[in-house]
Amino acid sequence: MSWPGYRWVGYGGAAAATVAATLIGLGMRAHFELVNIAMVYLLAVVAVALRFTRAPTILTSVLSVAAFDYFFVPPSGAFSVEDPQYLVTFAMMLGVGLIISQLTSSVRARAHAQARLALEAETERIRNALLSSISHDLRTPLAVICGASSSLAARQTLDPDERSALAQSIFDHARDMSELLAKVLEMTRLQSGSIALQRDWASLGELLGAVLRRLRERLATHMVMIELPDDLPLVRVDSVLIEQVLANLLENAAKHTPPRTLIRVRAQAAGDAMTVSVEDFGPGLPDGDLDQLFGKFERGGGSHRGGMGLGLAICRAIVRLHGGTIRAERLPGRGTAFNFTLPLEPVPAIAAADCAVQSG
Amino acid sequence: MAETRGTILVVEDEPDIRRFLRSSLGGEGYKVVESPAGQRGALDAGLHKPDLVIVDLGLPDLDGVEVIRRIREWSPMPILVVSARTQERSKIAALDAGADDYVTKPFGVGELLARVRVALRHALRPPSGKALGLGEVTLDFEKRRATRAGAEIRLTPIEFRLLACLAKHLGMVVTHRQLLREVWGPSHAEHTHYLRIYMKQLREKLEPDPVRPRHLVTETGVGYRLLADEA
Numbered sequence: 001m002s003w004p005g006y007r008w009v010g011y012g013g014a015a016a017a018t019v020a021a022t023l024i025g026l027g028m029r030a031h032f033e034l035v036n037i038a039m040v041y042l043l044a045v046v047a048v049a050l051r052f053t054r055a056p057t058i059l060t061s062v063l064s065v066a067a068f069d070y071f072f073v074p075p076s077g078a079f080s081v082e083d084p085q086y087l088v089t090f091a092m093m094l095g096v097g098l099i100i101s102q103l104t105s106s107v108r109a110r111a112h113a114q115a116r117l118a119l120e121a122e123t124e125r126i127r128n129a130l131l132s133s134i135s136h137d138l139r140t141p142l143a144v145i146c147g148a149s150s151s152l153a154a155r156q157t158l159d160p161d162e163r164s165a166l167a168q169s170i171f172d173h174a175r176d177m178s179e180l181l182a183k184v185l186e187m188t189r190l191q192s193g194s195i196a197l198q199r200d201w202a203s204l205g206e207l208l209g210a211v212l213r214r215l216r217e218r219l220a221t222h223m224v225m226i227e228l229p230d231d232l233p234l235v236r237v238d239s240v241l242i243e244q245v246l247a248n249l250l251e252n253a254a255k256h257t258p259p260r261t262l263i264r265v266r267a268q269a270a271g272d273a274m275t276v277s278v279e280d281f282g283p284g285l286p287d288g289d290l291d292q293l294f295g296k297f298e299r300g301g302g303s304h305r306g307g308m309g310l311g312l313a314i315c316r317a318i319v320r321l322h323g324g325t326i327r328a329e330r331l332p333g334r335g336t337a338f339n340f341t342l343p344l345e346p347v348p349a350i351a352a353a354d355c356a357v358q359s360g
Numbered sequence: 361m362a363e364t365r366g367t368i369l370v371v372e373d374e375p376d377i378r379r380f381l382r383s384s385l386g387g388e389g390y391k392v393v394e395s396p397a398g399q400r401g402a403l404d405a406g407l408h409k410p411d412l413v414i415v416d417l418g419l420p421d422l423d424g425v426e427v428i429r430r431i432r433e434w435s436p437m438p439i440l441v442v443s444a445r446t447q448e449r450s451k452i453a454a455l456d457a458g459a460d461d462y463v464t465k466p467f468g469v470g471e472l473l474a475r476v477r478v479a480l481r482h483a484l485r486p487p488s489g490k491a492l493g494l495g496e497v498t499l500d501f502e503k504r505r506a507t508r509a510g511a512e513i514r515l516t517p518i519e520f521r522l523l524a525c526l527a528k529h530l531g532m533v534v535t536h537r538q539l540l541r542e543v544w545g546p547s548h549a550e551h552t553h554y555l556r557i558y559m560k561q562l563r564e565k566l567e568p569d570p571v572r573p574r575h576l577v578t579e580t581g582v583g584y585r586l587l588a589d590e591a
Contacts, residue, residue, distance in 0.1 A: 171468065178466045198448070198581070201553035203560060209571055210578040226571045234556055240448055240581040347553055 010048075010056035017044040018063040022071055029072065037072055038093055041065075045097040049104040057104070061097025065090045137180055141173035183310045186244070190317040197238040197321060201347065204232060204267055204276065207239060211246045218251060221259040227266045234347050235274055241318045242342070245326075248311035249278040249338050257282025273324070273341045281335040290328040315340070365389040366411035366480060371401030371427060372442070373420055381414065384469040385476070398422025402430040410437065412480055415459070417443040417450050425450065425457045432458035438479035442467075448581035452535055455582070461532040462582075478531035492527055493589045494575040497566050499523060506566070513565050518543060522558055526576070526586035535583040559584065 021044035025037040041064035049057040069079055073086045081087060148166040152158070158166070189195050205228050212224065235242075246265075253263045257280045267276045285293070294316040319326040319340045326340035368390045372378050375396070382392045393408045395401035398419040405413055413431060417424035428439055441454045441462040451462050460479050463472050492499040497508050501524055506513040515523075521543045526534055540549045548554065559578075563570040577585045 175466065201556055203556040205571055206556065206559065206578050207580060209573050210580045212572055213577065228571070234553055243580045348551075350554055350557065 007053075007055070010052035011059060013052050014048050014056040014060040014063060017048045017060055018067055020044065021064060022067045025068075025072060034072055035089070038068060038089060041068055041093060042096055042100075045100055049100050054101045054105045057101030058098060061094050061101070064097065065093050068093065134180070134184060138177060141177045144173045145170050145177075180310075183314060187310055187314055187317070190314060190321070195241075195321065198240070199236050199238055201234045202237050202239040202242065203234055204228065204242075204274070207243045207246060208265060211243055211250060215247060215250060215254075219254050219263075222254045222257070223260065223262045224250070225262060225264045227264065229268060232267055233269050233274070233344060235342050236345050237322055237342060238318075242322070245315045245318050245340065246276075246278070248315050252311055252338075253278055253280040253282070253336075256280070269344055272344050274344055275339055275341050277337050277339045279331060279335060279337040281331070284330055284334045285328065285336050290330070293328050294326065312338075367391045367393060367408060368476070369393045369395060369401065369404055369408060369410035369413045371395045371398065371404075371413065371419065371424075372416040373397060373418075374416075377416075380469075381472075384473070388473060390476075398424065398427045402427050405431045405435070405437070411483070412438045412440065412476060414440045414442060414476075415454075417441055417447065417454060425453050428454055428457045428459050436483070438483045440472075440475055440479055451582055452537075455533065455535050456537065460529075482530065482532065492530070494566060495568065495589065499527070501527065515562075515565065518558060519562055519565075522562065523586070526584060527588075530586055530588055533579050533583050533585045539583065555584075 018041075021041045024040050028037055028040070044064060045057060045060045048060040066079070069081065069086070069090065070077070073089075074082050148170045152163065152166050152170075205226075208226055208228075212219065212226075250263065250265070253261075257263070262281045264279045264281075265277070266279070267274060269275075294312045315338075316326050319342070323343045324341040326338065329337045329339060331337050365388065368385055370378055370381050370385075370392060372381065372394070373396055378394050378396070382394065385392050393404060393410060395404045398421050401413075401415065401419075402422070415424045415427050419427070424441065424443075428441070431437065431439060439459045441451065441459045442465060443451055443454070443462055444465050454462065460482070461475050463475055490500070490502050492501070497506060497513065499506050501520070504515075504520055506515050506520075522539065525539055525542045536552055536555055537549050539555060540551055544551065544554060559576060560570070563573050563576050567573045567575060575587050577587055579585055
């Protein structure tokens with residue numbers, strides 16, 4: 001309803017509906033009374049009203065009356081009318097047409113208003129859930145930070161071991177909070193649609209290397225196995241965001257499985273997409289709809305550590321922005337796989353001359 | 361600790377962050393000068409002639425990149441940038457404007473001190489560009505030779521130039537653009553796929569575990585960093 005050509009499509013529709021009704025009417029003429037043919041025209045008006053806006057509907061009413069008069073009302077082939085009672089028929093047709101157009105447009109307006117209200121309610125619900133979830137996940141680290149730091153400040157007699165343990169827990173929890181905040185901000189940015197992808201050629205192996213380096217402390221408790229084919233092609237992606245997807249999936253796997261569980265990352269290119277899998281061989285997910293995991297505040301069952309599942313929602317938003325898909329899968333036996341796809345593009349060749357560039 | 365190890369100018373608007381930088385840098389024996397804003401920082405750099413500047417990119421009065429530009433107009437003093445994780449573009453802008461390296465907020469003191477040490481050492485005695493040890497691998501740039509435990513590793517001229525460019529900024533980040541311009545020439549500044557392909561080859565030749573590189577480190581969205589044994 002917004003693009004400029006739409007109005008003309010509507011008027012075209014009005015003309016087409018009138019022509020169609022006329023053709024049907026001509027076919028019916030031998031066997032039906034004229035009043036039934038008038039009904040066919042009303043049907044055309046209803047059809048246009050359902051599909052288009054008010055103006056085309058009114059146009060259809062007018063055209064219908066004109067065509068009905070010209071083709072059917074005796075004398076046919078002329079706009080003159082022998083029997084004045086048909087003037088009443090015309091007025092009725094026009095009137096019904098206008099009422100229909102009025103009704104449908106107000107029904108449509110009401111439907112829009114309701115959809116908007118529903119959307120606002122949903123946004124409000126999400127906002128509330130987000131707030132309560134964040135405040136819940138912030139409370140613990142804040143309590144630790146307040147307690148530990150005040151105890152460092154107040155008690156001068158602490159032995160060095162205690163001091164450094166307190167300082168370390170302040171650091172750990174502050175870092176957790178900072179990461180939670182980064183995730184919330186990222187989700188907000190992704191949802192507001194204000195992210196423009198910085199696409200560039202990237203190597204999945206390299207991104208994984210960077211993630212493993214960044215998360216080395218958090219993944220230290222688990223065994224991470226990387227299996228990438230040697231000829232895995234480059235992808236044109238926003239490296240920072242895809243690195244974030246890998247980080248969230250790996251972190252999730254480590255968070256929701258017991259220490260020393262094996263985590264395996266695999267990738268393969270087939271056709272015009274690359275599929276990347278992050279699999280863990282932990283206890284697996286509880287029964288239920290796996291797609292819901294990517295909703296905003298889902299947590300995998302049985303976990304008491306923070307992180308409120310924003311991570312997976314972020315993964316889904318990022319992968320979708322790239323034109324890929326992401327889903328979770330229960331592995332046979334036990335464990336969980338998260339698979340996401342990224343579209344592949346032909347990688348430009350390296351000109352031979354560049355390899356033989358003058359040395360020096 | 362009585363003797364100062366050099367003067368560091370901190371351009372940062374948050375008083376609490378300045379305090380924590382002052383105490384941790386001061387504790388390591390550096391003399392700390394503080395500027396609460398960008399304009400002032402650019403002036404203080406001229407006034408105090410510090411050995412190193414730490415610039416926060418999110419200053420209220422003047423873009424941190426502009427502070428770097430003003431300092432670079434007259435001085436090669438090492439400049440470290442402090443920025444948030446999602447600000448890759450401003451990191452690159454800062455590095456292109458002449459910053460030497462960056463730390464991402466929030467950071468631990470250990471990380472900051474390591475960056476400061478590398479940048480100061482680099483300014484004091486730039487890498488000789490002669491030889492470098494990367495674990496079991498030794499790079500000899502004069503003889504254009506790479507060896508692992510005495511056995512030669514075959515490197516192409518491009519691979520050597522790439523390593524030489526990274527080694528010139530040993531321990532510090534080098535942006536994609538910088539590498540592409542220096543190794544392949546200005547007309548290739550956008551050909552990031554060259555870098556991806558050659559870095560993979562280099563890692564396969566030099567790193568014991570190419571997926572978990574210890575020396576040729578990726579700074580996602582920004583560039584690469586070469587870490588030698590001592591750095």
